[in-house]
Amino acid sequence: MGKGIGVFLGAAGAVLAVDQVTKTVVRAIMEVGQYFPGPEWPLRLHYVTNTGAAFGILQGQLAFLIFTSLVGMAAIAYYFFARQAGRTEAVALGMMFGGAAGNLTDRLRLGEVTDFLSFPHYPSFNVADASIVMALALLVATHILPRRREMPGPGRVDGEEGGD
Numbered sequence: 654m655g656k657g658i659g660v661f662l663g664a665a666g667a668v669l670a671v672d673q674v675t676k677t678v679v680r681a682i683m684e685v686g687q688y689f690p691g692p693e694w695p696l697r698l699h700y701v702t703n704t705g706a707a708f709g710i711l712q713g714q715l716a717f718l719i720f721t722s723l724v725g726m727a728a729i730a731y732y733f734f735a736r737q738a739g740r741t742e743a744v745a746l747g748m749m750f751g752g753a754a755g756n757l758t759d760r761l762r763l764g765e766v767t768d769f770l771s772f773p774h775y776p777s778f779n780v781a782d783a784s785i786v787m788a789l790a791l792l793v794a795t796h797i798l799p800r801r802r803e804m805p806g807p808g809r810v811d812g813e814e815g816g817d
Contacts, residue, residue: 657743661733664747665754672755672780676767683769692773699771704764708776715764722757726750741795748788755781 683700690697705712733746759766768777
């Protein structure tokens with residue numbers, strides 16, 4: 654786990670740093686509600702704030718969201734240390750941890766989360782949100798999908814045909 658902790662902390666720190674820098678820049682150069690380059694573009698900046706969670710749920714539930722962020726971060730850290738995660742898993746878990754830390758930082762400092770990336774007909778989001786989703790996809794791709802291929806087929810007994 655020696656290298657794994659560095660990978661985990663590196664991924665978490667990178668996501669947290671990029672998330673906070675991008676949010677700071679957006680808050681400095683844009684006004685809430687502003688689009689750039691314009692609402693007709695497929696991907697644009699749209700500066701909004703969110704006092705709730707994903708998709709605008711739990712609006713105004715700051716204490717609850719801070720508590721659940723801390724619980725989620727503790728669960729991610731516990732899982733990382735308990736599993737003795739490999740490199741890919743350490744990156745994914747670090748990305749999740751950094752994303753949770755980024756949005757928690759906004760909630761603690763500002764009482765709301767800054768969102769600014771936007772696709773048409775989809776709520777705005779930020780680097781922290783994107784990182785969490787990408788990390789989840791990475792975990793699914795590396796842990797769940799390979800297991801489906803290893804499942805015994807007709808006429809096979811689990812454990813047959815060589816193992817690790």
